[in-house]
Amino acid sequence: MTPTEPPADESDGNDAADPKAAVVADGLTKRYGDTAVVEDLYLGIEAGTVYGLLGPNGAGKTTTIRMLTGLAPPTDGSARVAGVPVSDRETLVSQIGYLPESTPIRGQFTGREQLAHHGRLRGMESREIDGRTEALLERLALDSADDRVVTYSKGMRRKVGLIQAIMHEPSVVFLDEPTAGLDPRATRTVREVVTELADGGTTVCLSTHILPVVEAVADRVGICHEGELVAEGPSKELRRAPGRHRSNPRGRLPPPDERARREPVIAIGAGQRSTDSTLISGYPSSISIRVRTVQPS
Numbered sequence: 673m674t675p676t677e678p679p680a681d682e683s684d685g686n687d688a689a690d691p692k693a694a695v696v697a698d699g700l701t702k703r704y705g706d707t708a709v710v711e712d713l714y715l716g717i718e719a720g721t722v723y724g725l726l727g728p729n730g731a732g733k734t735t736t737i738r739m740l741t742g743l744a745p746p747t748d749g750s751a752r753v754a755g756v757p758v759s760d761r762e763t764l765v766s767q768i769g770y771l772p773e774s775t776p777i778r779g780q781f782t783g784r785e786q787l788a789h790h791g792r793l794r795g796m797e798s799r800e801i802d803g804r805t806e807a808l809l810e811r812l813a814l815d816s817a818d819d820r821v822v823t824y825s826k827g828m829r830r831k832v833g834l835i836q837a838i839m840h841e842p843s844v845v846f847l848d849e850p851t852a853g854l855d856p857r858a859t860r861t862v863r864e865v866v867t868e869l870a871d872g873g874t875t876v877c878l879s880t881h882i883l884p885v886v887e888a889v890a891d892r893v894g895i896c897h898e899g900e901l902v903a904e905g906p907s908k909e910l911r912r913a914p915g916r917h918r919s920n921p922r923g924r925l926p927p928p929d930e931r932a933r934r935e936p937v938i939a940i941g942a943g944q945r946s947t948d949s950t951l952i953s954g955y956p957s958s959i960s961i962r963v964r965t966v967q968p969s
């Protein structure tokens with residue numbers, strides 16, 4: 673059972689009837705061949721909040737987002753986003769925005785042209801496209817909008833992708849590693865934009881393997897490990913053991929006792945009884961965390 677699986681005695685275990693639920697996943701599973709890369713995922717994201725999917729490389733974050741955006745059909749289970757079943761991608765696209773892990777680039781276009789093209793695909797009027805584009809280019813400090821996107825740096829492409837994801841003012845936005853390739857200043861701006869979206873009533877679901885990003889913006893956090901949501905709870909209850917650090921810079925695995933001291937501990941549900949503990953190993957990648965799954969005592 674995943675940490676968020678509804679108790680068996682709840683009416684039908686489906687939050688879709690809850691008007692506050694913008695994203696509901698009900699036993700969502702994705703298998704490739706015999707391998708389950710996302711397994712039995714139960715998730716409910718309240719409208720107007722920011723949800724962070726945190727986990728190391730290969731944990732299943734992108735696959736989860738691709739299922740929730742209707743791009744990867746689930747092998748099992750179901751999900752609704754903004755009240756729309758993810759199987760109905762045609763209806764879903766008007767409700768959602770999506771920043772994929774690799775920013776889609778139309779090499780022959782300038783940044784401005786790419787955004788205008790996307791706006792038209794989303795049914796926006798020219799005046800609306802122009803207004804939103806100018807406002808967001810300024811907000812994200814992207815001043816090369818008339819250069820061809822093929823000449824953009826990774827960070828600039830990320831900004832174009834983010835504008836594309838939000839310019840049509842969707843009710844739910846999915847951001848896959850939104851701060852990847854951004855410098856600290858741009859990272860701060862993106863965090864602010866995410867917070868502003870939620871303040872304006874937009875629901876944001878973002879994936880990252882960077883703990884401070886989640887701590888800064890997310891209302892709730894789900895920790896993915898090997899395709900399962902191993903812990904879930906309010907981000908303000910994330911706890912890191914003092915004095916522990918992130919990773920071994922040389923990428924060598926230290927001895928187990930030293931490893932245990934070095935790895936940050938995340939406990940969700942502070943002050944509650946710990947029931948088990950799972951080591952999420954990411955060596956030598958950028959996240960290596962021990963998760964203590966807790967439940968009320």
Ligand SMILES: Nc1ncnc2c1ncn2[C@@H]1O[C@H](COP(=O)(O)OP(=O)(O)OP(=O)(O)O)[C@@H](O)[C@H]1O
Pocket residue numbers: 704709727728729730731732733734735736773881
């Ligand atoms: N089309 C596919 N066919 C087979 N396996 C796949 C496919 N797509 C993803 N996987 C596998 O599913 C697992 C989860 O991948 P996913 O990209 O969802 O993880 P992630 O948490 O987003 O990782 P990252 O942070 O590196 O992007 C990985 O082991 C990956 O190799």
